[in-house]
Amino acid sequence: MKYEKMRGGKMEKINIFMVDDEAIILKGLETTYSWDKMGAVVVGTSRNPRKAVDEILEKQPDIVITDIRMKQMTGLDLIQEVNRRAEKKCLWIVISAYRDFEYAQRACELGAFTYLLKPIEDSKLEEAVLSAAKTIRQSRKSRKILRDYEHFIENNRKVFENYMVGKFSGDQIDEEELQEALARFGGKDWDAFSCRAVCLDFVRVLETKSRQAVTQEEIAGFLEQDLGEAYQYFYFQNESGYRTIILAAQGEEYLVIPVLEREMGRLRQKFSVDFRYGISGISRGIKGLKEVYVQAVENLEQVNGKKRDMAELEQIRSHARTYISQAISYVQEHLDDEFLSVGMAAREVHLNPVYFGRLFGQGMQRSFKQYLLEERIRLAKSLLKTTDDTITEICERVGIPNPSYFTQQFKKHVGCLPTEYRKEAYEKK
Structure with missing residues (x-):
């Protein structure tokens, strides 16, 4: 029998609980097998399935090995009761002397991992436990990856939102995909928000000691500090190198042009940079995010002299x-x-x-x-x-x-x- 190798000499143990109303069989299950070599540990046993319910709920084992036919409660009833009450689901290995397909079928319907017949072959039980343990470890790994991903997204929420709005503005994702992305952090009624965009084109660095334009992170920090409380905002860079700020608020009075021009003045002064900018009109809702972005780009290009005349x-x-x-x-x-x-x-x-x-x-x-x-x-x-x-x-x-x-x-x-x-x-x- 091949046992899973431990990485770095360590592997988190799989906890097993056993239920059988026959004392000899229960003792044999507990002592006969090399549980440690299988990366498992027996955390409890019970001859009374009714009492076993509370013990399983308390100990929260990864695997429960149970007989089908028991006097106080059948193994099927045990599975059903634990599954109904447990917060953490376990895998069930069901054993029985009865070659009855209906028992096996019912056990599978209730979520049993596998079904073994008495007398149990050592290799079959070990194979079942190792397979269940592998499934559990893969599930743990997947859950950890998901938790790490969710943690990363939550800690980088603004970066993620900025990225998705930038994708939407550039026609790389549709409105439905953007709504799903923004809903990750609590959906807002975007129809209640008005928005206006400012598109910036950095010209040169005024301070001769510095040769690099202000970074994305520096501007993002400025926006968070200066505008974060008053507005919902998004900030991203498009393929032409323009930096775009989309500001959203529930009152249009917060989006008047003098207020935004004042913020542009603060940005210039704080980082000693020169830039041209175009400001959009006001629009509403998710669709409005793209509309104001397009308007701001067009207005910027007009300021930059890139806007084509009517003949062109x-x-x-x-x-x-x-x-x-x-x-x-x-x-x-x-x-x-x-x-x-x-x-x-x-x-x-x-x-x-x-x-x-x-x-x-x-x-x-x-x-x-x-x-x-x-x-x-x-x-x-x-x-x-x-x-x-x-x-x-x-x-x-x-x-x-x-x-x-x-x-x-x-x-x-x-x-x-x-x-x-x-x-x-x-x-x-």
């Missing part, structure tokens, strides 16, 4: 189809790139990502992200019909390397699973 704008509109056509060709050539984004397509046609995203959406009547997913599904349908590639291989070729996510999106758009679609296509042939 008309020319751009007249050539919109050309830009979109070039972008579509680029998308078709790079569908297998899982990181393909609106920013990459915008660079290909030499347009600002925000402006290109709006241009593409107006011309195609769908966002770039929606179009990209539709094209990947279209290609997947073709590959399912014309090749014998596996689903995993098709996932790679269409730029969706996660088979589970691919299957989910395929069914959502096509109405059936990829395997069903392929089978139907072959049958039609």
